[in-house]
Amino acid sequence: MSGQGGGPAAAALAALEARGHSLAVAESLTGGLVAAELTAVPGASRTVRGSVTAYATDVKRDVLGxxxxxxxxxxxxxxxxxxxxxxxxxxxxxxxxxxxTTGVAGPEPQDGKAVGTVFVAVEGPDGTAAVRELSLDGDRAGIRAESVRAVLALLVRELAGNAGAKDTEHNGGN
Incomplete structure (x- = not known):
């Protein structure tokens, strides 16, 4: 991971800030690593609203809906x-x-899913979501680190794909 704010985290935050948009993160297997990567970028507070580490299934249901x-x-x-x-x-x-982010970092399979099975998702202001399934190799730390990279890369891709789009319904308030 990039730590002091280079790479996809910085690119995503710069693109979000240029649009006046904000970001929130829901993490399961990454346990806060995505939020840590984003908030390592100086000025992240202008864009990052916060995060929910929804490690337990009931938190996914009761807090995130x-x-x-x-x-x-x-x-x-x-x-x-x-x-x-x-x-x-x-x-x-x-x-x-x-x-x-949600998935199986190991060392044991979960819910019938193999270690390294991960899903990362991004939802934008219009409610359109992109989801990517990953099949990762490596140890627990490696799977978690790659999941962070993958969700940030998906965000950068979605932002680039929407670069020309105007969000006419958003007026800057939250």
Whole structure:
């Protein structure tokens, strides 16, 4: 990870700040590492609203609003869960953009999913979400670090894809 604010975290925050947009993060397997990476960037407070470390399934449901039957049926390691986490953290923290990570860092499989199965999600101001499934190799620390890189890269990609779009309904308030 980039630590003192280089790389995708700095690029994402600069793009968000240029638009006057804010960001919130919901993390499961990364346990706060995404928020730490973002807030290592000087000036991050102009963009980052906050984060929720929703490690427990009931926190995903009760705080972030992830659908209980979905969690019961598929478990927490799922594309739709990641999407709902990104949506929920946007709503809870009043942000324009939401990020989410959920997956299995190991050492044991979880909910029938192999170690290294990770879903990262980004939801933008229009409610459109992008979700990416990862199949990562390595130890627990490596899987978590790669998950941080992947969700930040997805955010940068989504911001670049929306670079020309005007957000006419957003008036800067949260």
């Amino acid at each position: 992830v659908d209980g039957p979905l969690l019961a049926e598929r478990g927490a390691v799922d594309a739709d869960v990641a999407r709902q986490m990104a949506h929920g953290v946007r709503a809870v923290l009043g942000a324009d953009w939401g990020l989410a």
